[in-house]
Amino acid sequence: MQRVAKARGDLALRRHSEAIAFLVMTGLLVVAPTFAYPVFLMKALCFALFACAFNLLIGFVGLLSFGHALFFGWASYIAAHAAKVWGFPPELAILSGAATAAGLGAIVGALAIRRQGIYFAMITLALAQMMYFFAVQAPFTHGEDGIQAVPRGKLFGFIDLADQSNMYIMVLVIFLGCFLLIYRIINSPFGEVLKAIRENEPRAISLGYKSERYKLVAFVLSATFAGVAGATKALVFQLASLTDVDWPMSGEVILMTLVGGLGTLFGPVAGAFFMVTLENYLTTIGQWVFVVQGVIFVVCVLLFRRGIIGELAQVLRVKL
Amino acid sequence: MSDDFILQTEDLTKEFAGFVAVSGVNLRVARGTIHALIGPNGAGKTTCFNLLTKFMSPSRGRIVYKGRDITPLPPAGVARLGLVRSFQISAVFPHLTVLENVRVALQRQRGSSFDFWRSKRVLDVFNERAMALIADVGLSSFAHWTAVELPYGRKRALEIATTLALDPEMLLLDEPMAGMGHEDIDRISALIKSVAAERTVLMVEHNLSVVANLSHRITVLTRGRVLAEGDYKTVSAHPLVREAYLGVGHA
Numbered sequence A: 001m002q003r004v005a006k007a008r009g010d011l012a013l014r015r016h017s018e019a020i021a022f023l024v025m026t027g028l029l030v031v032a033p034t035f036a037y038p039v040f041l042m043k044a045l046c047f048a049l050f051a052c053a054f055n056l057l058i059g060f061v062g063l064l065s066f067g068h069a070l071f072f073g074w075a076s077y078i079a080a081h082a083a084k085v086w087g088f089p090p091e092l093a094i095l096s097g098a099a100t101a102a103g104l105g106a107i108v109g110a111l112a113i114r115r116q117g118i119y120f121a122m123i124t125l126a127l128a129q130m131m132y133f134f135a136v137q138a139p140f141t142h143g144e145d146g147i148q149a150v151p152r153g154k155l156f157g158f159i160d161l162a163d164q165s166n167m168y169i170m171v172l173v174i175f176l177g178c179f180l181l182i183y184r185i186i187n188s189p190f191g192e193v194l195k196a197i198r199e200n201e202p203r204a205i206s207l208g209y210k211s212e213r214y215k216l217v218a219f220v221l222s223a224t225f226a227g228v229a230g231a232t233k234a235l236v237f238q239l240a241s242l243t244d245v246d247w248p249m250s251g252e253v254i255l256m257t258l259v260g261g262l263g264t265l266f267g268p269v270a271g272a273f274f275m276v277t278l279e280n281y282l283t284t285i286g287q288w289v290f291v292v293q294g295v296i297f298v299v300c301v302l303l304f305r306r307g308i309i310g311e312l313a314q315v316l317r318v319k320l
Numbered sequence B: 001m002s003d004d005f006i007l008q009t010e011d012l013t014k015e016f017a018g019f020v021a022v023s024g025v026n027l028r029v030a031r032g033t034i035h036a037l038i039g040p041n042g043a044g045k046t047t048c049f050n051l052l053t054k055f056m057s058p059s060r061g062r063i064v065y066k067g068r069d070i071t072p073l074p075p076a077g078v079a080r081l082g083l084v085r086s087f088q089i090s091a092v093f094p095h096l097t098v099l100e101n102v103r104v105a106l107q108r109q110r111g112s113s114f115d116f117w118r119s120k121r122v123l124d125v126f127n128e129r130a131m132a133l134i135a136d137v138g139l140s141s142f143a144h145w146t147a148v149e150l151p152y153g154r155k156r157a158l159e160i161a162t163t164l165a166l167d168p169e170m171l172l173l174d175e176p177m178a179g180m181g182h183e184d185i186d187r188i189s190a191l192i193k194s195v196a197a198e199r200t201v202l203m204v205e206h207n208l209s210v211v212a213n214l215s216h217r218i219t220v221l222t223r224g225r226v227l228a229e230g231d232y233k234t235v236s237a238h239p240l241v242r243e244a245y246l247g248v249g250h251a
């Protein structure tokens, strides 16, 4: 009897594993500022959202974009410019950044989506590099200096974001909101078709699905979330710079997603926190950071192909 | 005249870098029949299917389906007209469950599913129909298995259930029974027969007893060309066919 009851309890836990994990994550993030620096947490949250956006594409559509810094970085420029030069309030600055990313996503997506595998990755990389050079040249980005001293402003006109805890709450709400939205996308009728396309594209086509359109919509959504992440980061650091549009940033988001667990819900979040923490501790060793990242990449590919969360889910036999 | 034929091709030809895989094929499939396409390995049967469903563009020729020239359509467009194919290599969605596999096909009835803001629970309305289709192919007890875990024959059965979920007017089945045991073959034969009561089936099949048992009409293809056409008796008596099938033909 007892065993049956226990097994039933187990089953309920299993079925709701994602909801439980979400509550745990939210709880941790709410109490985190009591033991970690808010700026560090906000940085990690921005990267977590960026990685979730990227994972939407690689994990659920099977498309490897090697140019996601384009959306992240350009959204950050536009948000910074909007807040500083146009005097936009923070919510509109972030929306402008996200809209820019969506527009760029539609263009890049339309050009890249017909290509498969490595060709898709190469086209996204090429277009991202093109836009990187544009960022280097355009006067409003201020080249090497970037857009500095971006005002955080007042959210909805009355919440002063200069206050660190207000800022943290806003970033947390943006992150959780986008995370839930991504969860919904994955678990929508649209998401079901995406999974079918990822699993077997010719078969999905033979069932009458115009796979390219689905992939394009997914691409634009992914770019938009990446844009929200980049725009938010610009307000957090009050800075938009070339680092965020350059190709190593595209590589880093791939690494975060891989380390955390490709195609899992929570993997990108874990991966982002892991990498940001690591970089924090490793700032003293300068360029060696890249070597450490390289080693992590190799170890991941060779030993932990499922990533942190993927392996954990495997051990616990639940969905995460 | 063209009304009796649901699918017709004129001079259908496909060349791969100088090699002609399908050459001047004029095919006519009568509505409501089971039509078999047979021929030795490499005869161009699968290529024919790829052309008919527009997974490949013909080098030459026309395809007319229900009186309409479908030659310029994209593959998803052909499927939407009710001409649905299966694949020679079993084509399931490996990491979806059996139920989800069938449901993703039923979902097509909604039109396009771009509603990413809605919960997938709206798809639960298709569960009942999906389970009925799954039962038809004898997979009820596997409904919650992940497709990749199914034995080969069961995967083929799942593929047929998924194809039928679209309620197509015409099915193209590429070796639906390859790799199946006797029992499965009998069940799937019966299924195809019952399905064909209201539909047209064009199938590639190597198992000649299945062909003899099921098909109303047979087209024999060798080296991309039509060698013979007719009912089983005519075709199997054809000297060239006997030659092409020497040792393969059944008594």
Ligand SMILES: Nc1ncnc2c1ncn2[C@@H]1O[C@H](COP(=O)(O)OP(=O)(O)OP(=O)(O)O)[C@@H](O)[C@H]1O
Residues within 6 Å of the ligand: B016, B021, B039, B040, B041, B042, B043, B044, B045, B046, B047, B048, B088
């Ligand atoms: N994409 C392609 N590029 C080049 N040649 C091809 C291509 N697809 C098929 N062929 C060639 O066309 C010929 C016909 O192939 P097809 O797959 O249509 O034969 P089939 O009748 O289906 O044979 P099987 O019974 O073995 O399935 C073969 O010689 C094959 O090598």
Ligand SMILES: [Mg+2]
Residues within 6 Å of the ligand: B045, B046, B047, B088
């Ligand atoms: Mg074949």
